[in-house]
Amino acid sequence: MSRSLSIAERKEGAEALGPRIRDRRRALGLTLNEVAIGSGLSVGFISQIERGITGPSLSSLLAISRVLAVDISYFLSQPAADGPSTRHDQRVSYGVGNAQRSYERLSAAFAGSTLSGLIIHEPPGVNDIRMSHEGEEMLYVLDGALTVDLGGNLIVLEAQDSIHFAGSTPHTWWNHTDKATTMLWVGTFDVFGGRPAEGQSERAMAKIRGRRPRAARKSRPTN
Template structure:
């Protein structure tokens, strides 16, 4: 079993706790997945114990990230994305394509995507922790926030709390693109389907 903490990365425990909460896991759920005791993992998250490399690998696997997520220091170039090489994916059952702008920085809270929204798309009503900012790059979007409807066109933006019930729709016959930034991470969803190549801005999906 890993030893009591002496000197180590003071951010390791908070990074693990933050990632666990991003994944919606309780401490017990993470312990079950990583095959660790609640008491020990609680000490790790409070930086009162330092996990061995093997134990940290178990935690990383249970949190659906690589070991480097906790032990590597990203280089500035790791955060650069090129327009023609950005990762793209879709969620099973959805016609929207997400283009990832953010980097997997240890402990990062923000996520950012370009959403390619086909004509006629309408989302479900959702609410969750965190906050969101949307900026309309192309096309038109009808955003409903707390029962109030906002008709948004190119250049418009909206910043709101995720706890407010919200939904949006593209009621036109043209595709739209939205720049989305927030604290809700969809990149690691297990039902994500990677796209083979970047799509053009005006493609319907």
């Protein structure tokens, strides 16, 4: 059985995440709206993260990190990959900020690696914002059930069901039951940090520049 972070450890992480995101955004002179444009997330969602009201998923935090031109490890310390194998009784279960969803790292880190692997523990009712990105994702439900919104098509997965899709298709998922769901997640983008982002920060900033008025703002953002 994996070891979960204590309530104190989770609280400390939640209190630190929001201010760090806000401080980095302001240091770059970006508004909430510009970070929303670059990440594909909503202004309200990012504002709630900064104020510690909600916590992002790993994918959402990765999208924010790219807009803010830092590695995801700048905001979140995740378990290290100590070797090619993991043991069920030694893995650490951790979360992002005060989000209820928790993760266990499965994948290793080595030169040329392209896969990230996690076990995700999804509590009832948790729903992340719909998003799209590069790469591919695959989910395999180990226990419980899940509703996946894939490009507006709702797909219900039960234990031993799976789904594989292009990350460019807008997607989200949630546990529609009253019991926890456990799933295996595998993706071809780096949710742990350390691999080159392959121009993702530049593409995010290009989105922002494309939406900015011609007269550049000179004042520092206040929101």
